[in-house]
Amino acid sequence: MTASLGGRIAIVTAAGSGIGAATARRLAGHGTAVVVADLSGRRADEVAAAIVAGGGRAVAIKMDVAVPERVQATIQLALDTFGGLDIVVNNAGLAEAAPLHEISLESWNRVIAVTLTGTFLGMKYCLPLMRRQGRGVIVNTASISGIAGDYGLSSYNAAKAGVINLTRSAARENARDGIRVNCVCPGAINTRAAELLGKDRAEDFRRRNAAAHPIGRIGEPDEIASTVCFLASDESSFITGAAIVVDGGITAHTGLPDMA
Numbered sequence: 001m002t003a004s005l006g007g008r009i010a011i012v013t014a015a016g017s018g019i020g021a022a023t024a025r026r027l028a029g030h031g032t033a034v035v036v037a038d039l040s041g042r043r044a045d046e047v048a049a050a051i052v053a054g055g056g057r058a059v060a061i062k063m064d065v066a067v068p069e070r071v072q073a074t075i076q077l078a079l080d081t082f083g084g085l086d087i088v089v090n091n092a093g094l095a096e097a098a099p100l101h102e103i104s105l106e107s108w109n110r111v112i113a114v115t116l117t118g119t120f121l122g123m124k125y126c127l128p129l130m131r132r133q134g135r136g137v138i139v140n141t142a143s144i145s146g147i148a149g150d151y152g153l154s155s156y157n158a159a160k161a162g163v164i165n166l167t168r169s170a171a172r173e174n175a176r177d178g179i180r181v182n183c184v185c186p187g188a189i190n191t192r193a194a195e196l197l198g199k200d201r202a203e204d205f206r207r208r209n210a211a212a213h214p215i216g217r218i219g220e221p222d223e224i225a226s227t228v229c230f231l232a233s234d235e236s237s238f239i240t241g242a243a244i245v246v247d248g249g250i251t252a253h254t255g256l257p258d259m260a
């Protein structure tokens with residue numbers, strides 16, 4: 001239990017599944033009231049209902065992080081329901097796989113809109129409020145795919161690299177106003193994203209990714225949520241502008257074959 005999270009109010013986007021759902025549950029477990037925001041109203045409702053059934057405080061909203069009015073409505077819901085806003089977790093992201101020369105402009109725009117513009121909007125609309133109150137914490141979900149390139153994911157690589165540097169700019173601009181801004185860079189995590197590939201391809205995805213991570217397995221959503229909660233709490237009071245890698249060691253490796 002991280003005491004400083006008790007009584008705080010948070011928004012978590014893409015909280016209907018995977019890393020976002022685990023983060024919403026974990027924050028609620030620490031006593032934070034959570035706005036569970038997701039493109040799927042059904043998934044958001046289910047996560048919020050489970051938190052409330054477990055004795056926590058949560059409310060659901062169906063929203064799209066790429067739509068300014070829905071981002072503003074999500075912030076307003078936090079204020080109307082819980083009376084404030086302390087923590088924003090901009091977690092939504094979208095990947096569409098294709099070699100760069102085959103990416104349509106529409107696909108490029110979708111990936112940038114959700115992953116990078118969605119993060120921008122999530123920060124843009126909460127910062128004036130946080131600056132007025134002289135405190136606040138923002139945690140963005142980037143990726144190891146924002147640190148290095150992947151075959152077939154160039155639009156996602158570009159968008160996540162943007163999230164990392166946008167995090168740094170926002171941290172620099174708002175540090176003197178009591179606001180900390182950080183991001184997490186997960187390696188491959190066992191979420192619905194893998195399941196959407198279908199049963200056989202999901203197993204293949206998990207096996208190949210497990211082999212690529214020095215730890216020998218892919219991560220679980222809770223292993224990212226614990227880092228997000230640390231960054232959202234006062235335990236990390238001197239950390240801002242950081243991109244924290246949580247990746248089972250994959251970015252520690254040059255990629256060269258083992259020598260011994």
Ligand SMILES: NC(=O)c1ccc[n+]([C@@H]2O[C@H](COP(=O)([O-])OP(=O)(O)OC[C@H]3O[C@@H](n4cnc5c(N)ncnc54)[C@H](O)[C@@H]3O)[C@@H](O)[C@H]2O)c1
Nearest residue numbers: 014016017018019039064065092093143188189191192193
């Ligand atoms: N799973 C991984 O291996 C992995 C690795 C690194 C980074 N990430 C990042 O973590 C974040 C969460 O990924 P996950 O794998 O937990 O996701 P997931 O696939 O388990 O769930 C994604 C959720 O996001 C919601 N969503 C999609 N578009 C949205 C939008 N425009 N607005 C609001 N909600 C939206 C979906 O409805 C869904 O409930 C993403 O930013 C992703 O890029 C994931």
